[in-house]
Amino acid sequence: MLPVARALRHLAALLLAVAVATVPAAAAHASDASAASAPSSGWNDYDCKPSAAHPRPVVLVHGTFGNSVDNWLSLAPYLQDRGYCVYSFDYGRLPGVPVFCGLGPIEKSAQELSAFVDKVLAATGAAEVDIVGHSQGGMMPRYYLKFLGGAAKVNALVGIAPSNHGTTLLGLTELLKYFPGASDLLDTATPAIADQIAGSDFLTKLNAGGDTVPGVHYTVIATRYDEVVTPWRSQFLSGPDVHNVLLQDLCPADVSEHLAIALSDRIAHHEVANALDPAHATPTTCASAVS
Secondary structure (H helix, E strand, C coil): CCHHHHHHHHHHHHHHHHHHHCCCHHHHCCCCHHHHHCCCCCCCCCCCCCCCCCCCCEEEECCCCCCCCHHHCCHHHHHHHCCCCEEEECCCCCCCCCCCCCCCCHHHHHHHHHHHHHHHHHHHCCCCEEEEEECHHHHHHHHHHHHCCHHHCEEEEEEECCCCCCECCCCHHHHHHHCCCHHHHHHHHCHHHHHCECCCHHHHHHHCCCCCCCCCEEEEEECCCCCCCCCHHHHCCCCCCEEEEEHHHHCCCCCCCCCHHHHCCHHHHHHHHHHHCHHHCCCCCHHHHHC
């Protein structure tokens, strides 16, 4: 096999591996797109009315290759059990691609988020929502806040391993420039992945003039073992009203990587709860894994 063809095969294998690694096994066994929007276990209840203790509904935004159910099988019930009205939705679907969402152009996905927030506000009667997102879902809402008027409707944005400044995939995205047409193919086939490569036109626009907008509280929760959004420090935001958290500073024994930090890590869940209700925050430690 020619060296170029071999390298392309390795790059394709890498992208496929990342795709598979960023969704739970349950999604891989779903048969069609309806599975991604199947009724979840108690959340997405449009009769839920926010309480005085938790007056803002929580909108959960899945990551690339994720969906509204599988991404939140742990965190949604965790928040619901603590008295929140919790909602999730699918965005960024591509024609002919079942189950796996978050693949379309991120600017369009932000418009889908805008419409969903309006739907939740209308149903609950709340003035604002809080947003919690994983990976792309922690970064994409920033476009909504900055360019689509979302700052007036959002109190807090909590990003779990968010791709705020893109990713180098451990430096492997640098290989794209050695293969003419590879970047164009990525733009066409999976626009959201292309948008999340460090230095993309989308990220340049998003981060120009500062990472944050006034009036929104920002929290970023990262893990040093993230193998998808790299380097992990690129997830952190700069600006006023920003709280950047490294999971291992809270619990050195926590070895969660990019997927587990959102799907199953109750230490990260506890820190999400703190970010949503800072007035009643309690210390996040290794013991939070069983709290």
